[in-house]
Amino acid sequence: MSFARMPRVVALVVGAAALLGALAAPAPAVTIDLVPVGNAGNANDPATGNLYGGVAYDYAIGTYDVTIGQYAAFLNAVAATDTYSLYNGSMATDLNVAGITQTGSSGSYTYSVINNGGNSANRPITYVSWFDSARFANWMANGQPTGAQSSTTTENGAYNVNGATSGTAPAKNVTNPNTSALPTFFIPNESEWYKAAYYSPLLNSGSGGYYTYATQSDTAPGNVIGSGSNQANYYTGSGYSVTQSGTFSATQNYLTDVGAFSASGSFYGSFDQSGNVWEWNDLTGTAGSSRGLRGGEWNDFALSVSSAGRLTAVTSDEQDFVGFRLASTVIVPEPSTWVMAAGGLACGGFSMWRRRKRA
Numbered sequence: 001m002s003f004a005r006m007p008r009v010v011a012l013v014v015g016a017a018a019l020l021g022a023l024a025a026p027a028p029a030v031t032i033d034l035v036p037v038g039n040a041g042n043a044n045d046p047a048t049g050n051l052y053g054g055v056a057y058d059y060a061i062g063t064y065d066v067t068i069g070q071y072a073a074f075l076n077a078v079a080a081t082d083t084y085s086l087y088n089g090s091m092a093t094d095l096n097v098a099g100i101t102q103t104g105s106s107g108s109y110t111y112s113v114i115n116n117g118g119n120s121a122n123r124p125i126t127y128v129s130w131f132d133s134a135r136f137a138n139w140m141a142n143g144q145p146t147g148a149q150s151s152t153t154t155e156n157g158a159y160n161v162n163g164a165t166s167g168t169a170p171a172k173n174v175t176n177p178n179t180s181a182l183p184t185f186f187i188p189n190e191s192e193w194y195k196a197a198y199y200s201p202l203l204n205s206g207s208g209g210y211y212t213y214a215t216q217s218d219t220a221p222g223n224v225i226g227s228g229s230n231q232a233n234y235y236t237g238s239g240y241s242v243t244q245s246g247t248f249s250a251t252q253n254y255l256t257d258v259g260a261f262s263a264s265g266s267f268y269g270s271f272d273q274s275g276n277v278w279e280w281n282d283l284t285g286t287a288g289s290s291r292g293l294r295g296g297e298w299n300d301f302a303l304s305v306s307s308a309g310r311l312t313a314v315t316s317d318e319q320d321f322v323g324f325r326l327a328s329t330v331i332v333p334e335p336s337t338w339v340m341a342a343g344g345l346a347c348g349g350f351s352m353w354r355r356r357k358r359a
Contacts, residue, residue, distance in 0.1 A: 029073040029144055032185070033063040034328055035269040037192070039201045045194070045210040047307065052194040053210060061188060061196040062325035063270055064258035065277060066136060068099035068113055069121030071128070074136050075100070075111040082109060083149045084165050086135060088127040088318050095251045097126045097320045117253040124258060124277045124323040130169055130291045130315040133187055133280050133324040134159040140185040140326065142178050151178075158183035166316035171287045188327035189282040190292050196327075197266050197273035197294070198307050212306050214273035214295070215264040220302040221274060231261040232275035233298045234305045241275075241298060254298040270325075274305040277323040283312070290314055297321040 037059050044054040068091075079086050082102075091100040092114065099120030104110050113121045128136075138157030139145070145153045155161055157176050159169075176183045188196070200216065203209030212218040213232070221232040223241035232241070233256045239246035242254050259271045266273060273279070278293040290312045296305030299321060303309060313322075 029077065030070045030140065032066075032070075032140065032326055032328075034060040035063050035196075036060050037196050037268050039199070039208065042195065042199060042201070042208050044191070045198065045307065047210065048194075052191050053199055055191050055195050057329075059188075059192060060328040061192065061268070061270055062327065065124035065272055065279060065323045065325045066133075067121060067258055068123050068125050071125040071136065072100050072111045072113050072121075074139055075102075075109075077144060077146045078135075078139060078149050078153050079111070080109050081107050081148060084131070084135065084154070084163065086132050086149075086154075087111065090127045090318075090320065091125075094127070094320050096254050097123075098253070099123060099125070120253075120255075122257040122259075123253075123255040124272070126255075126277055126320050126323050127318045128280075128323060129165070129318045130187075130280050130313075131161055131165050132318070134161055134169070136324075137183075137185045137187055137326055141176050141183045158186040166314070168287055168289050169282070169291055169315045171285055172282065182329055185326045185328055187280055187282050187291075187324060189285040190294070192327055193273075193279065193281040193292075193294050194307070196268055196270050200267035202267070210307060211267075212308075214266045214270070214305075214307075215261075216267055221264065221305070223275075225256055225260050227263050228261075229263045231264045232305055233261070233272070234275040234296055234300050234302065235298070236302070256298075275300070278311060278319075278321055280322065280324040293322060 040058050041056055042054055044050040045052055075087055087102050092098055095116060098116045099113055101112050101114050102109055135154040138154050138159060141157040142152060147153055149155060155163060157178055158172055160173060161170065172186050173183055197214035198210040200211060201208045213221055215221050215230045215232060217230040219230065221230045223234055223236045224231050225241060238244055240254055241256060243252060256276055265271045273295050275296050275298065277297050279295045281292040281294055283292045293311035293313060296309045
């Protein structure tokens with residue numbers, strides 16, 4: 001088992017044909033920065049009752065949450081007629097997290113990133129359901145096509161959602177029917193998400209173990225934006241991270257740019273898996289009427305942003321504190337001229353949605 005930290009990855013290919021096609025084609029609208037997660041075969045975290053964290057294979061996970069800018073590019077590619085409601089009007093009107101406006105009429109909708117107390121493009125997208133997230137994963141796995149929401153753009157790929165916007169989430173496809181290959185992007189299952197956040201093979205004298213926070217710490221983080229270690233976007237004694245005040249304002253943005261806490265990554269190099277927004281996960285990966293959430297958010301206390309923080313939700317829920325990141329199974333180290341290409345409970349009391357606004 002290698003304990004070396006692996007290099008960051010921004011290129012994905014499925015076979016030589018996919019790579020050559022990517023090199024000949026224009027750069028894609030969205031590039032997903034990924035970090036490899038190695039040390040396959042690690043044990044589950046004993047603190048979870050040995051339920052989460054063990055993964056028997058290598059994979060990659062998004063360095064950051066999917067951003068407002070990336071989601072706007074997705075909408076402009078497939079939502080001129082927003083058949084399956086990928087856009088939520090609160091993405092423009094809820095100023096705590098707003099970032100995307102929709103203009104035009106059905107058949108000619110366009111989407112723009114808005115300035116909400118600063119450039120919103122690099123903040124995490126919110127108000128996305130599990131089905132919205134799965135459709136984004138399908139679009140990425142299908143090579144970012146442009147057109148109506150159909151089986152070759154959003155309705156199949158990593159997941160066969162086939163027009164559904166609520167109810168049972170399907171299991172991930174073994175093969176993407178549009179590429180006849182492994183799905184290159186998908187929503188991580190709970191153990192994949194948990195390992196990337198909290199595991200380090202260096203703990204326990206090199207036998208491996210888990211931190212309490214995704215900042216490589218067992219001590220609750222601070223919440224000061226910048227290059228300080230062990231920091232995250234959540235509510236502490238000093239108040240909200242963005243304002244450093246405990247006073248809540250309905251017109252204040254509270255999201256931070258992804259990676260804003262630049263010295264507070266996980267062992268593998270992912271950022272913001274403690275705080276900013278809760279993130280969808282696929283639980284065990286089997287089909288089901290609910291899906292998991294991990295990581296906590298800007299309006300949570302330390303317990304929620306720790307490894308003990310865990311929620312489940314129905315697949316149609318869209319909230320101002322929920323986003324997602326993608327994972328991948330196929331990795332190629334980054335040559336400078338390549339682009340990303342898509343080829344060819346531990347805490348049962350956290351099982352319900354809740355919302356609070358501080359006066």
